[in-house]
Amino acid sequence: MRGMSATPTxxxxxxxxxxxxxxxxxxxxxxGDDRRMPVxxxxxxxxxxxxxxxxxxxxxxxxxxxxxxxxxDHLAALIEPFGAGIEHHVQTNATLIDDAWCEFxxxxxxxxxxxxxxxxxxxxxxxxxxxxxxxxxxxxxxxALHRHEIPFSALCVVGDPRPGLATELYSYFLDLGCEVLxxxxxELEGVNRRTNRHEAADVTAFWAExxxxxxxxxxxxxxxxxxxxxxxxxxxxxTADEVLPRHLDPIPTIAQDGSxxxxxxxxxxxxxxxxxxxxxxxxxxxxxxxxxxxxAGTPWIAEFLRGxxxxxxxxxxxxxxxxxxxxxxxxxxxxxxxxxxxHCRNSKIRLLEGVLDHARDHEPAAIR
Ligand code: SF4
Numbered sequence: 198m199r200g201m202s203a204t205p206t207x208x209x210x211x212x213x214x215x216x217x218x219x220x221x222x223x224x225x226x227x228x229g230d231d232r233r234m235p236v237x238x239x240x241x242x243x244x245x246x247x248x249x250x251x252x253x254x255x256x257x258x259x260x261x262x263x264x265x266x267x268x269x270d271h272l273a274a275l276i277e278p279f280g281a282g283i284e285h286h287v288q289t290n291a292t293l294i295d296d297a298w299c300e301f302x303x304x305x306x307x308x309x310x311x312x313x314x315x316x317x318x319x320x321x322x323x324x325x326x327x328x329x330x331x332x333x334x335x336x337x338x339x340x341a342l343h344r345h346e347i348p349f350s351a352l353c354v355v356g357d358p359r360p361g362l363a364t365e366l367y368s369y370f371l372d373l374g375c376e377v378l379x380x381x382x383x384e385l386e387g388v389n390r391r392t393n394r395h396e397a398a399d400v401t402a403f404w405a406e407x408x409x410x411x412x413x414x415x416x417x418x419x420x421x422x423x424x425x426x427x428x429x430x431x432x433x434x435x436t437a438d439e440v441l442p443r444h445l446d447p448i449p450t451i452a453q454d455g456s457x458x459x460x461x462x463x464x465x466x467x468x469x470x471x472x473x474x475x476x477x478x479x480x481x482x483x484x485x486x487x488x489x490x491x492x493a494g495t496p497w498i499a500e501f502l503r504g505x506x507x508x509x510x511x512x513x514x515x516x517x518x519x520x521x522x523x524x525x526x527x528x529x530x531x532x533x534x535x536x537x538x539x540h541c542r543n544s545k546i547r548l549l550e551g552v553l554d555h556a557r558d559h560e561p562a563a564i565r
Contacts, residue, residue, distance in 0.1 A: 198519050200502060201460070202444035203489045204249055207256035208242060209450040209462050210234065212267035212275055218290050218331050221322040222354060224387025225262065226466045229326075233267055236274050238455040238480060243278035245485035256284040259307075260462065265293040269301050276305055286310065288352065290323070291338030292331055299345035310350040311339060313373070315366045322356065343374060350377035358382050358395060358403035358543065367410035370417055379420040380407070382543040386463050386528040393539045400543050404551025405558075412559075421544070425552040428517050441519045445505070447489055455481040457488050459498060461524035469527075472497040501526070501533035508536050518545040 216228040242257075249255050257279060264272065264287050276285060287302075291311040302309055313335050314320045323331040342349050351370055355362070370378045382400070385393045404421075411419045431437040450462040456476040458465040464475040477495045478488035492498055505520035512518070518541060525540035526533050 198441045198443060198445065200444050201447050201492060201498070202442070203447070203486070203492075204252075205447050205449055205489070206249075206254070207258055207446075207448065208246060208485075209258045209260050209448065210239070210242065210275070211261060211451065211453045211465070212259055212264050212272055213262045214453050214466075215266045216261055216263040216290070217266050217292060217326065218263065219324055219326050219328075220290075220331075221324070222356065222383050222389050222391060224384070224389045224463050226388050228262055231266070232453045233271060234275060234451075234453045235455075236278070238451060238453075239275040240278045241455065241480040242451055242485060243280070243283075245480065246283065247280055250280060250282050254284065255282070256286055259285065259287045261288075263290055263293070265289050265298060269297065273301070273305065276307075284308065288312065289338075290331070290335065291342075292325075292334035294338030294341045296341060296345070299341050299347055302347055303345065308350075309342060309347060310352055310377075310379075311335070311342075311375075312352045312354070313339070314354050315369050319366070322354075339373065348376045350379065351375035352379045352381060354381050354383050355403070356383045356391075359399040360402040360406060363403050363407035364410045367407060367417075367419075371414060375417060377418040377420060382540075384525060384528075384540050386524050386540075387467070393543060395539075395543060397542070397547060400547040401551045401554060404548045405554040406551075408552055408555040409559075412555075421548055422552065425517070425548055428549075429552060429556070432516075437516050441516070445519070447492060449485060449489065451480060452476075455479045457485065459489075459492050459495070460501065461522050461527075463522075463524035464527065471532075472527075497523070497527075497533055504534040504536065507534060511536055514541075514546050514549060517549050521545055 211234060213231060213233045214227040215231040246255055285305060285307045287307050288310045317332045320332040325331055351373060353366060383393055408422050411422055428440050431440045447459045450458045450465050452465045456479045458475050459477050468474045475497060477492045501523045504526060508520045509515050521541040523533055525538045526535050529538045
């Protein structure tokens with residue numbers, strides 16, 4: 198994998214900066230403000246992505262703030278300019294989901310991913326703007342999805358990965374009835390300055406235990422584990438070089454005002470004396486394709502690509518990881534041309550080691 202592709206496979210759209218919750222680990226800087234995306238922004242993006250969607254599968258991920266806080270009518274107006282072949286996804290805290298939202302998801306064929314961190318006692322960081330626990334509201338939203346037989350994915354933030362936790366979490370998500378589960382070890386980024394440094398052995402054991410729990414009952418697609426197993430299988434059959442894409446996906450994030458931040462949605466809304474506001478342009482005055490074609494000239498992106506090359510030449514995990522995410526480098530080290538971060542240790546290096554530990558314990562012949 199070298200450099201950045203000029204053609205994304207998806208865009209992230211911010212229909213509003215507002216979130217109705219105030220989670221302790223949230224990275225978003227303007228989540229208390231209700232700044233909504235004008236429909237002109239959605240029209241400009243829809244026009245730009247149309248040729249990319251013609252050539253293959255293309256997704257729009259509505260990600261806030263809390264995207265449902267934009268309201269059904271406004272979200273419908275933002276979706277409307279996109280062609281029928283585009284897949285729409287929404288990442289939501291689920292608290293606003295009711296029967297009317299479920300009908301909306303069905304009518305607009307929106308795929309739903311909910312954020313929930315496991316059983317009630319693991320959701321202590323998730324509170325309303327008034328500081329009240331959000332868990333019951335999250336569960337009510339998920340119950341509405343079940344009533345309407347809408348399949349959903351789940352995203353779980355883990356603040357303290359350690360042995361004993363993974364089995365409990367996996368069992369919870371089996372009962373919850375999600376189809377796909379993503380596990381995010383909490384990251385130090387944006388306005389969240391909580392440490393994400395953990396004992397290496399604890400994090401590795403967490404991932405190894407998660408593999409065991411999943412293999413015992415693999416009804417859920419477990420994003421990180423399935424990806425890691427795919428990579429391990431490719432190493433064994435000599436095709437590991439084909440697992441990562443040839444170029445980095447630019448992942449354009451279209452902020453509420455039409456400004457475009459590439460590679461890491463978490464950088465949107467931040468400013469730095471060296472890098473400015475991290476944007477590469479605005480779809481209201483430049484076509485998205487042109488923004489992407491000129492993106493290597495954005496100073497922080499050039500620095501990040503040098504960091505990826507430093508990873509390639511120094512890190513044994515590069516073939517699996519591909520250099521991880523720009524935002525983690527910036528928020529942990531204040532620059533982009535560094536290599537290891539606590540994020541990549543937790544979510545790349547120890548993930549792979551955990552899966553390999555599981556294999557050594559259960560199928561030693563396979564990795565000898
Ligand atoms: S694991 Fe960390 S150091 Fe290694 S390639 Fe990934 S980001 Fe770079």
